[in-house]
Amino acid sequence: MFLGAREAYVEESGSKFCPQFQVMHSLGTDDNIYLNVNRSMRAPHVNEQWGTSTQLMNPDLKAENGWNYEFGWKKKLAADELFKVNLYHMDINDRIYSQRNYNGSGKNMFLNANKYRNTGVEVSYEKAASEKFSYNVGVSYGNPEQKLAKGDWQRVDFKLGLHAGVGYNLGKTNANIYANYMAERINGVKPMLDLNLNVKQQITKNDALRFAVYNLLDRDDIRTGSSSGTGAMLEERNWMLSYEHSF
Numbered sequence: 445m446f447l448g449a450r451e452a453y454v455e456e457s458g459s460k461f462c463p464q465f466q467v468m469h470s471l472g473t474d475d476n477i478y479l480n481v482n483r484s485m486r487a488p489h490v491n492e493q494w495g496t497s498t499q500l501m502n503p504d505l506k507a508e509n510g511w512n513y514e515f516g517w518k519k520k521l522a523a524d525e526l527f528k529v530n531l532y533h534m535d536i537n538d539r540i541y542s543q544r545n546y547n548g549s550g551k552n553m554f555l556n557a558n559k560y561r562n563t564g565v566e567v568s569y570e571k572a573a574s575e576k577f578s579y580n581v582g583v584s585y586g587n588p589e590q591k592l593a594k595g596d597w598q599r600v601d602f603k604l605g606l607h608a609g610v611g612y613n614l615g616k617t618n619a620n621i622y623a624n625y626m627a628e629r630i631n632g633v634k635p636m637l638d639l640n641l642n643v644k645q646q647i648t649k650n651d652a653l654r655f656a657v658y659n660l661l662d663r664d665d666i667r668t669g670s671s672s673g674t675g676a677m678l679e680e681r682n683w684m685l686s687y688e689h690s691f
Contacts, residue, residue, distance in 0.1 A: 445466070445467045445468075446464070446465070446466040446467070447463075447464070447465055447466075448463070448464045449461065449462060449463040449464065450462050452485045452487070452507075454485075454487045454507045460483070460485040460507070460509050461483070462482065462483040462484060462485055462509075463482065463483055464480070464481070464482035464483070465479075465480070465481045465482070466478065466479065466480045466481075466482075467479050474519060474520035474521075475517070475518070475519055475520075476517070476518045477515075477516065477517050477518075478514070478515070478516050478517075478518070479514070479515050480512075480513070480514040480515075481511070481512070481513050481514075482511070482512050483509065483510070483511050483512075484509060484510060484511075484512055484536075485507055485508070485509040486507060486508050486509075486540070487507040488505045488506075488507065488540060488554065492505060492540060492554040493505045493554070498551055498552060499551055499552045499553065499554070500546055500549060500551050500552070500553040502553055502554055502555065505540065505554055505555070505556060506538040506556050507538065508536055508537065508538045508539045508540050508556070508560075509536070509537055509538065510534065510535050510536030510537050510539075510560070511534075511535050512532070512533075512534050512535075513532065513533045513534075514530055514531070514532045515530070515531045515532075516528060516529055516530035516531065517529045517530075524571055524572040524573075525569070525570070525571045525572075526569070526570045526571075527568075527569050528566075528567070528568045528569075529565070529566070529567050530565065530566040530567075530568075531564075531565050532562075532563070532564060532565070532566065532586075533561075533562070533563045534560070534561060534562045534563075535559075535560075535561050536559070536560040536561070537558070537559060537560075538556040538557070538558070539556065539557040539559070539560035539590060540554055540555075540556060541554070541555060541556075541557055541590070541600070542554050542555075543555055544666075544677070557590040557591065557592055558590075558591050558592055558593045559590060559591040559597075560588070560589070560590040560591075560600075561588075561589055561590075561597075562586045562587060562588040562589070563586060563587055564584055564585050564586025564587060565584065565585055565586075566582060566583070566584040567582060567583050567584075568580065568581070568582035568583075569581050569582070575613075576612060576613060576614050577610070577611065577612055578610075578611045578613075579608070579609060579610045579611065580607075580608065580609050581606075581607070581608045582606070582607050582608070583604075583605065583606050583607075584604070584605040584606075585603060585604055585605075586603060586605075587599075587603060588600050588601045588602070588603070599630045600630060601626075601629070601630070602626040602627060602628055602629045602630075602636075603627075603628035603629075604626070604627040604628040605624070605625065605626055605627075606623075606624075606625040606627075607622070607623065607624050607625070608622075608623050609621065609622040609623070616645060616646035616647075617643070617644070617645055617646075618643070618644045618646075619641070619642065619643040619644070620641075620642050621639065621640070621641050621642075621660075622639070622640050622642075623637065623638070623639045623640075624636075624637075624638045624639075625637050625638075629666075633666050634665065634666075635665075636663075636665035636666065636667060636678070637661065637663060637665065638659060638663070638665070638667070638678060639659070639660040639661050640656070640657065640658050640659070640660060641655075641656065641657040641660055642654070642655075642656045643655045643656075650689055650690045650691070651687070651688070651689050652687070652688045653685070653686070653687055653688075654684075654685070654686045654687075654688065655683070655684075655685050655686075656683060656684050656686075657681065657682075657683045658679060658681065658682050658683070658684075659678050659679055659680065659681045659682070660681065661681075662680060662681035663678060664677060664678065664680075665677070665678050666678075
């Protein structure tokens with residue numbers, strides 16, 4: 445059993461007291477059920493609030509906060525296999541979302557939705573196929589809805605989500621590729637497929653190179669959408685090479 449709390453301070457929207465309660469019960473050597481209840485808070489990122497070259501600023505953007513409930517079952521099928529089922533419900537206030545082409549400006553703008561809720565289920569499977577390779581797959585199905593200050597509950601985002609990843613680890617080289625797929629979206633928005641690649645090469649004990657490619661397939665899918673059919677797009681394919689030194 446775990447009981448905790450944190451106080452989160454945000455200058456513009458005040459502080460939020462965020463408690464958490466979690467309990468895990470063992471059904472046997474390889475079976476566990478768990479319950480988790482917590483209040484979350486996410487302050488706006490700097491670029492969400494103050495804008496970029498393609499995005500309007502919104503200094504009145506509030507921090508989102510709300511309650512999250514999870515009940516799940518974890519089953520260790522073997523030493524290298526894990527299966528999980530998770531039921532969840534989210535009830536969020538002032539949810540931050542992006543609206544594309546805000547008021548015909550040609551630019552995005554982040555706004556607050558008065559209320560957001562989502563109830564669904566997640567199923568996932570992980571396996572270490574060998575000392576070098578591992579993979580994971582998962583599926584989720586929910587019913588995300590949000591309500592503005594005036595209006596009724598409306599469908600947002602996507603109902604069906606799929607994800608999969610493959611990892612490779614050999615000596616000083618570590619690589620993984622991860623795919624995220626969203627379907628059953630609002631207003632007939634086509635499914636989104638986002639594929640990302642990450643590679644890390646450890647040169648010495650304290651030095652490493654990282655190479656990342658985002659949106660590997662260079663798709664122009666809509667990443668997030670609202671009930672009005674607007675939303676933020678996937679960034680065009682981009683890559684980043686970085687060097688890290690630890691002291």
